[in-house]
Amino acid sequence: MEYDVYIHIPFCRKKCSYCDFPSAAGHEADMESYTDALCKELALKSETLSMFGKASTIYIGGGTPTVLPIPLLARIIQTVQAVVPTSENLEFTVEANPGTVTLETMTMLSTLGVNRVSIGASVFDDAILKRIGRIHTSQDIRDAVRWARAALIVNVSVDLMYGLPGQTMDILKWSVGSSMDLAVTHISVYGLTVEDGTPFAREKATGTLELPSDEAEEEMYDYLSETLPKFGFRRYEISNYARHDFLCRHNLGYWQDRPYFGFGAASHSYHNGKRTANTKDINKYINAVGNGESPAHTEETVTREKHIEEFCFLALRTAEGIDRDKFANVFGCEVENLYQKSIDDLKSKNFLEETTTHFYLTPLGMKFGNQAFAAFLL
Ligand code: SF4
Known part of the structure; x- marks a missing residue:
């Protein structure tokens, strides 16, 4: 991968x-x-x-x-x-x-x-x-x-x-x-x-x-x-x-929801459904690694609900938007199954458009991005 x-x-x-x-x-x-x-x-x-x-x-x-x-x-x-x-x-x-x-x-x-x-x-x-x-x-x-x-x-x-x-x-x-x-x-x-x-x-x-x-x-x-x-x-x-x-x-x-590995103080990693963050403290980081300990100080399991929300609003930041097939492959359901009301609402405000393959923000939707992202909270 x-x-x-x-x-x-x-x-x-x-x-x-x-x-x-x-x-x-x-x-x-x-x-x-x-x-x-x-x-x-x-x-x-x-x-x-x-x-x-x-x-x-x-x-x-x-x-x-x-x-x-x-x-x-x-x-x-x-x-x-x-x-x-x-x-x-x-x-x-x-x-x-x-x-x-x-x-x-x-x-x-x-x-x-x-x-x-x-x-x-x-x-x-x-x-x-x-x-x-x-x-x-x-x-x-x-x-x-x-x-x-x-x-x-x-x-x-x-x-x-x-x-x-x-x-x-x-x-x-x-x-x-x-x-x-x-x-x-x-x-x-x-x-x-x-x-x-x-x-x-x-x-x-x-x-x-x-x-x-x-x-x-x-x-x-x-x-x-x-x-x-x-x-x-x-x-x-x-x-x-x-x-x-x-x-x-x-x-x-x-x-686009790709896994990443972070290194160094304050860096984050995300893979296998888990997100970890290294300590922000420079000296604690140096000492932990020096002593052979993990510098990670938080680990969070990304729940399905959180994953869906993040998948959507991160994808909506891009011009391409949410890839409908990719969403269905990852989550086993259609975007509309979860968000039909939000989609209708955002389309009525001219914030969102859809094609057969994607949902994406209009220039107006990008300008008021926070409102659009909030509509994708479950
Ligand atoms: S303080 Fe450092 S990290 Fe922050 S904006 Fe200035 S140069 Fe960039």
Whole structure:
């Protein structure tokens, strides 16, 4: 069976003001022992992976993988290549923060078999980059993409954000135009959400966080969803756009109910009807693996009901939508048997359409995705 592999690097040079991802700054002293633990965890699970089948994608994310010194990141990649059986057409992605890469980084990645980089750009405006706590400039983004290309990595994705403090439509348009100039193959777009416990949440509480109005943010969302396809980027998922066939196959795996194995602190795995999560605590992770214990701290059996719900709303995130035959094969019944009322309701709102093979969200349904997903809760 094919599966996907995710490897988490929980380090950043500095926390961005909006970020609640499992990552921390100031852990330089732990990077080597974390790398040791990660390589050990990979080696320990090598047999399980071989018995399961082959990985069709590998994704090293974070955090900031490229904050690791080049020899440590290279060691992780070499270990993955040595212990994970992979399919011929492997997609191997590494996330890169533009403030932490050089031509040497990209050359190392390419030489070791990485064929896709995902660059956290956010916005091509230096004042806003500074305001949101990013460590790089817009020139750093341009350099990162050019170095990737110089190292012969063709498949380059950038993340863009909207709804940021100080961001106007003109600034958003400039960011899109700059991405086009760089001829990236893939764009992910995210609206800012103010997450609890972040510096932005504290600013919001004290009234010092000035964000674009709801109307302005909606205008930005509409601009992105209407304009990117005009530039040749197919919207294949609510937040993701790709040129040609440069869809992110790793993320498609999550949306298409494929099994995955996670490695590193805070990573998740999902296979054989079970979902496990490794401890988020970097030192507990290092110690557990070092002592030969499992770093997993939760294990959940995914019930049939939960599996059906997740299958539906993850599939509905994609342009393709719910594959009716696949649903019937996995669950032994038709989608309509469980959801006829929800389907009728969503169709009446112009949120959902159906063909003989699929149910999929309309652009309006994608815009109000949470309402559509809620209709698929059992
Ligand atoms: S670089 Fe990414 S993971 Fe790190 S703090 Fe910023 S947004 Fe979070």
